Amino acid sequence: MLELYNTLTRQKEEFVPGTPGYVGIYACGPTVYGDPHLGHARGPITYDVLRRWLGYQGLKVRFVSNITDVGHLVDDADEGEDKIQRRATLERLEPMEIAEKYTWSYFDELQALNVLRPDIAPRAAAHIIEQQVLTQELIAKGHAYEAGGSVYFSVKSWPDYGQLSGRDLEEQAAGARVEVLEEKRDPRDFALWKKADPQHLMRWPSPWGEGFPGWHIECSAMSLKYLGEGFDLHAGGIDLQFPHHEAEIAQAEAAGHPFAHYWMHHNHVLLNGQKMAKSTGNLILLSELRAKNEPMYARFYLLGSHYRSVLDFTNEGLEAAKNGYLRLINAYREVRRRLEYAPEGHHQGLERAIDTLEHDFAEALNDDLNTPQAIAALFEFVTELNKALTEKPGKGSLARAEKVFSELGEGVLGLFPERVLEKQLGGELLDGLVKMLLAVREEARQNRNFRLSDQIRDRLIELGVQVEDTREGPKWKVSL
Numbered sequence: 001m002l003e004l005y006n007t008l009t010r011q012k013e014e015f016v017p018g019t020p021g022y023v024g025i026y027a028c029g030p031t032v033y034g035d036p037h038l039g040h041a042r043g044p045i046t047y048d049v050l051r052r053w054l055g056y057q058g059l060k061v062r063f064v065s066n067i068t069d070v071g072h073l074v075d076d077a078d079e080g081e082d083k084i085q086r087r088a089t090l091e092r093l094e095p096m097e098i099a100e101k102y103t104w105s106y107f108d109e110l111q112a113l114n115v116l117r118p119d120i121a122p123r124a125a126a127h128i129i130e131q132q133v134l135t136q137e138l139i140a141k142g143h144a145y146e147a148g149g150s151v152y153f154s155v156k157s158w159p160d161y162g163q164l165s166g167r168d169l170e171e172q173a174a175g176a177r178v179e180v181l182e183e184k185r186d187p188r189d190f191a192l193w194k195k196a197d198p199q200h201l202m203r204w205p206s207p208w209g210e211g212f213p214g215w216h217i218e219c220s221a222m223s224l225k226y227l228g229e230g231f232d233l234h235a236g237g238i239d240l241q242f243p244h245h246e247a248e249i250a251q252a253e254a255a256g257h258p259f260a261h262y263w264m265h266h267n268h269v270l271l272n273g274q275k276m277a278k279s280t281g282n283l284i285l286l287s288e289l290r291a292k293n294e295p296m297y298a299r300f301y302l303l304g305s306h307y308r309s310v311l312d313f314t315n316e317g318l319e320a321a322k323n324g325y326l327r328l329i330n331a332y333r334e335v336r337r338r339l340e341y342a343p344e345g346h347h348q349g350l351e352r353a354i355d356t357l358e359h360d361f362a363e364a365l366n367d368d369l370n371t372p373q374a375i376a377a378l379f380e381f382v383t384e385l386n387k388a389l390t391e392k393p394g395k396g397s398l399a400r401a402e403k404v405f406s407e408l409g410e411g412v413l414g415l416f417p418e419r420v421l422e423k424q425l426g427g428e429l430l431d432g433l434v435k436m437l438l439a440v441r442e443e444a445r446q447n448r449n450f451r452l453s454d455q456i457r458d459r460l461i462e463l464g465v466q467v468e469d470t471r472e473g474p475k476w477k478v479s480l
């Protein structure tokens, strides 16, 4: 039984999908105006594991995660330039070229982290009609008003506003900007539609004149479109709770569309004690990390702490994650290697260790997706496995061990993609083959068969293998 912490009720609750067998999840995606950093990866990796875990239990999951390519303004109080347009001016590109460029960069980095692609990744700019329809419904029901070519949601008209974030009216007002747009009836009101200034590039016709949608309405319209009313789960970063998610709920429900039943929020990734953010420049780009390390180390690192706790990134932490990861993947490789030639039969100790792993792993993930606990169960299993391996366990148990690595380690936690396993296996095979050739060459030299030894050296060089004769014997490296 899966329990998740529901931000809406502030407690762990059993997760019961509205339609048995099916789960609809919406996760707020990025505003695509820059290369993604490590902080951006935490949500996608968390919800990737959730999605895989539900799928492993036989549920059919539809995972929707949007791309914000319009409407996210520099200033959260409905003013300032559009973030994408500002970047477009800097890079001398069309706003949509910027959106395209950074959408790809986002998905490329997530793919390197073994995050499955969303089933649907709707672009906000491709859903202007849906957002306008929702806005019109809100005006018709008296929850929104037009002013000066813009449309605002009337917070006063919706007493439930504040239910998700737990903010009362005074706190909301204090959170609003001191300088308030005059056309707003209440400082807490937020834009559903904004009139476009003459210099604003991204603009669409509307019943209220040329303009563009507010950032919050995008997610209400797109989640309802693809998941339907009363969908199961809405996820996002903790800083989106207010106002973004609060506004999403108000827009949908005030228009008469019941919204998500469960809300999940992942916490920040800190660097130097501060939140990683594009706006402050305090960040590590995923592309930088990838240039120096296997990206799976970063995935493993992030999953090593619970999604609701703050993660303080350090290089030492990454190094520890790397070592832990290698310990697990090496055990997996060893099991795969042994399977080839192991005798028939079972090993009691290993069978017991697998049973324990299956039990502890499920218990961990069912407890509000406790990935560090699930990883701890994997480590305990590997300790028992390594013990068992000294006793040459039979094929039956090794096949089961292989299955838990593949189904839980890769299938659910997404830790061992074939790409990485192959790289590791290929590396070992190559090393063995080159060392064998070098031994043959050494023997040829000792027998003064220089023709053969030179031939081996030349062939290796042609293949990009550099051989260096040292006092400890020949060493080699691939020079590509």
Ligand SMILES: [Zn+2]
Pocket: 027, 028, 029, 219, 236, 244
């Ligand atoms: Zn959103």
